[in-house]
Amino acid sequence: MRTVAILAVSDVIAYDLSLAVEVFERVPLRTGGNGYAVQVCGTEPLVAAGPLSIGTDHGLDVLPEADLIIVPGCHDVTVETPPDVLAALRTAYDAGTQIASICTGAFTLAAAGLLDGRRATTHWAAADHFRAAFPAVDLDTDVLYVDEGQILTSAGASAGLDLCLHIVHRDYGASIAAAAAKLAVAPVHRSGGQAQFIVRNQLPANTIGERTELDDLLEWIEQNAHTELTLAAIAERAAMSIRTLNRRFQAETGQTPMQWVTGVRVRHAQELLESTSLGVERIGRDVGFTSAANFREQFRRLSGVAPLMYRNTFRGREADYPSAS
Structure with a gap:
């Protein structure tokens, strides 16, 4: 003993x-x-x-x-x-x-x-x-x-x-x-x-004393991650050069702008896998990935599991009912 x-x-x-x-x-x-x-x-x-x-x-x-x-x-x-x-x-x-x-x-x-x-x-x-x-x-x-x-x-x-x-x-x-x-x-x-449990790339706390110069841009990315965002488009929205944008992102988030976008897309995909019965390929497209293969690769890289395994682990009972496609 x-x-x-x-x-x-x-x-x-x-x-x-x-x-x-x-x-x-x-x-x-x-x-x-x-x-x-x-x-x-x-x-x-x-x-x-x-x-x-x-x-x-x-x-x-x-x-x-x-x-x-x-x-x-x-x-x-x-x-x-x-x-x-x-x-x-x-x-x-x-x-x-x-x-x-x-x-x-x-x-x-x-x-x-x-x-x-x-x-x-x-x-x-x-x-x-x-x-x-x-x-x-x-x-x-x-x-x-x-x-x-x-x-x-x-x-x-x-x-x-x-x-x-x-x-x-x-x-x-x-x-x-x-x-x-x-x-x-x-x-x-x-x-x-x-x-698979980590909540990826959340918006920063919107309270006095905690806002940073990237907050408005991060909120814009949150709302537009499903579109074909490019580094140039993000830099234009931020009114910064690409070099300055990369430096600010690394300083405040520890990531590049496109790494942040990928994290937001994966989090949005996790939410859909948890709450809907939409197919994996459909979810990948809806959150902004250009191909099902890229979606699966990025999802597994950040979550450690495949999308279907994540769904089987986290989907609630209400998601078993058919949803609109």
Whole structure:
């Protein structure tokens, strides 16, 4: 039996913590026992978790003795992790303990210096903040989880379930992982990565103090992405040279103008795949792609899955009814 220590600090995300408890407490071995002994550890006997409070069984002193530490995310990633937590994680790492984060728990591992020079992931919505705070980490937001051996990280919410089942598979093999997955009513492995969940190229917040000089142009692109937009046409609309336009886009969005247009078109296609029964080729044309092949290629590149797989995953029940063509 392996020991799992699940870390609970103030502001912990209750879902992340309880998900890990549920998975590791239900790993049936052929001998009749459970694969893991689960301990909830924290800095206080009672830890705030949004509208809940979570009791802890142990203090930080048990972390180096565990075989595996799970670090759930916290709601506010701008709050600094207590120094004693960071020190305990470093001590556990030096002792050879495997450490895995769920969602924004990657911020805690990065703050402890355990992700420097490593590939890692976190919730896509926190990616920009993470990159700014921890530039030494190779962040990959297109995957559900990253296994770097002793250190593992996962993306947001249910990606933590994927990571926990991956750990079970790594520790006990495919058949035990399959049994744990059935108890969790989840697949052992999901197709695609986090990319399919990312909301691409949204309009910036239209509030005082947050507008930029590209806001009006981005809104125009939003309304005209379905047309045959060219770089020259966008530059003319912005009253800029193409060189200046490219420089402004890179500075404010990290993309070229045409990359932004492609992202908007893919997001519009995702919305149609979720809400209508229109054919894939029709959707590609309607959102502005010139060919079905190019649409499928760009959609898979940005979303990580084919359009039909995306539809099967995200389409609501009401979309099963015929829609006007």
